[in-house]
Amino acid sequence: MKNTYFRSLYFGWTLASLLVSGVTQAQQHSEQNHAHYVPPKDSLVSKKLAHWQDVKFGLLMHWGTYSKWGIVESWSLCPEDEGWCERRGPYAANWYEYKKAYENIRTTFNPTQFNPERWATAAKDAGMKYVVFTTKHHDGFCMFDTKQTDYKITDPKTAFSSNPRSNIAKEVFSAFRGQDFMVGAYFSKPDWNTPSYWDPYFPPKDRNVSYAPKKYPQKWQQFKDFTYNQIQELMTDYGKIDILWLDGGWVRPASTIDSTISWQRTIPYDQDIDMARIAGMGRSKQPGLLVVDRTVTGEFENYVTPEQSIPDSYMPIPWESCMTMGDSWSYIPKENFKSTRKLIHTLVDIVAKNGNLLLNIAPSPEGDWHPEAYQRLQEIGAWLRVNGESIYGTKPVAPYRQKQWAYTGNGKTKYQTYLPSDKETVPTTITLSNVTQSKPTVKLLGYTKALKANKTAEGLVVALPEAAQKLLASQPAWVFKLEER
The missing domain is CATH 2.60.40.1180 (Golgi alpha-mannosidase II)
Structure with a gap:
């Protein structure tokens, strides 16, 4: 009953806050100076980037334990006074109790309807050509079998861990790779669960690291190594990976902070995690790997990613609009899905401006999509089977x-x-x-x-x-x- 209670409590708040955050958070990923785009020098990366630009249409999936409560992904843990960070429910008054309850969701997270082959088939029939899956969001819960933390889908404390398909990211990547998709790993650079980012001694004030990295260099080095080791696992043990899609743009070198951009002015510390080391390792294991260090303009942002928005006009650089099929990135019980007409118009508009569309669908806590999501994909696919030559490779x-x-x-x-x-x-x-x-x-x-x-x-x-x-x-x-x- 508690889970039902949470879901009903959170649903009204989640939808309202997402309508607020949809604009504000989107601005953080669209308000960017693209004049400083750096084309890749590696010929294998250039070749893969050209192929990615030809496929045009991809699937993004935000999925984690937060789907159990039907709430916004991760952000209710963030102690900022923003609409999308607001807490609701019986633990809302005390952040420490709330965080403990949130992290305890995994004990009941058991998506027994998980069937990634069904998703891959539906996405392929819709005309999608690549997938990006959330291996870890900001809350730090890992949807893969990492060795770096026990806060993960395969740990015995997680209800789904006894399922033979419990290594969810591996199963998703394998299913989509079997349908000839390009495969992308979404990975959050900030991690609000690990003590080397949010140190328990220093309560967090906002989304950023809770201590000064310059003052505590050993602790920051621990976090850099933790991040590197997790990404190395994904690049080593999960088959062919085409895209490393990094979120959490406030984790960045101080030298890349653009003071003309409002949200970047609030970043208090240099949070350099050594992207050259990460990208070098990734490409040594996955030649031609596309690295998308979102909003951190430079050599490790192979394409830019406006969020929930489309540029007003043609952009000559590689770009992708990541957008939701409904209103939210994460699962909510009653979603407001965009019409098929709207979704097709969005795809056509983006492609004519030189971009790709990465369309998000959020799985439920049971491990499936809303029926309306399958219906929209069927209808988009029917249009693309007739008209796809005006989209792909153009x-x-x-x-x-x-x-x-x-x-x-x-x-x-x-x-x-x-x-x-x-x-x-x-x-x-x-x-x-x-x-x-x-x-x-x-x-x-x-x-x-x-x-x-x-x-x-x-x-x-x-x-x-x-x-x-x-x-x-x-x-x-x-x-x-x-x-x-």
Whole structure:
């Protein structure tokens, strides 16, 4: 009954706080100077990065013991006066009691419906090509069998530890690798469970390390070694890893703090964990490894990651919008899922601006997704099976995005995608502007016959036969393919 009580108490707070934090936290990962992007020098990294840019569409999963309470991932442990850090429930009044209760969730965390092969199949059918899974979030609970701490999914104190598939990260990576996905390991640099980051002698005041690393260099070295050793385990014992996706951008060298960015001005200490050492080790074990040290501009941020937002215009550097399918990163019992139309429009918009979409779905404490998540993936996949050639392996084409139009291309073949509003009716003709070919043939993806088109001062006026109109009436986005005759 206590778990049900917690879940009902937390749900109302979680949704409200996420609506607040969705903007504020997103700004922390979008408010960044991308002019200082550093292209990789390693040819294997460059090759993998180019492949990653071609696949366009990936799956992110936030999953941990916090799903048992249906609360925001990790952040209720953080003693900051922010909406997304607010505590609720019977232990909320005392932070120490709350932290103890939170860390005790693992004794009942038992996701017996865990079936990563089902997720991998659903994601593949949706047209996704890569996965990023939370091996460890800020709370420090490890979804893999680390040797560095007993706060992990495989420890006997965790209810799921007796399950033969208890090494969850390994099972997830294996299932998705079996469907030819690129595999990414999300890893939080800060760890709010380990005493070498939040030292029990120094109660934490905020998300940062609770002591001054310069004053206690041995303790900070312990944390650096702890972090290095955990990442080394992931790079060594979990099969082929394509992406190391590092979160917690306040753990960074002081020299990288940009004082013009509001949230970075609050970082009180140099928190350098020696990324050169980590990346060097990772690439020695995983050649070509993409390293994404989020918001820390420089050689270890191979691509940038605006969160819950899309840039206003084309960006010439590699980038990825990480966004939620619903409102929250973590599981909540009643999720508000975006419509299929909205999700497809989001993908098209991002690709036309030179980005990838990493779409988050949160598993439940039982180990499955909401039924609506599977439904959305099926519908996205149905659209991509017809129109995917305008997405995968394409490059943005100027003017990239203009009103309801998105422009992509693959060599001499160009695609113009129209994003109709929800109640928009299909016209008998449609005008394509920004046509670069002198005598193009025009096809509508999903429709077998070539379309008749006439050049006018306004552009290429394309006639839509009745059969084409009926096809488009049920489509969330309309893709016109132009080829030189």
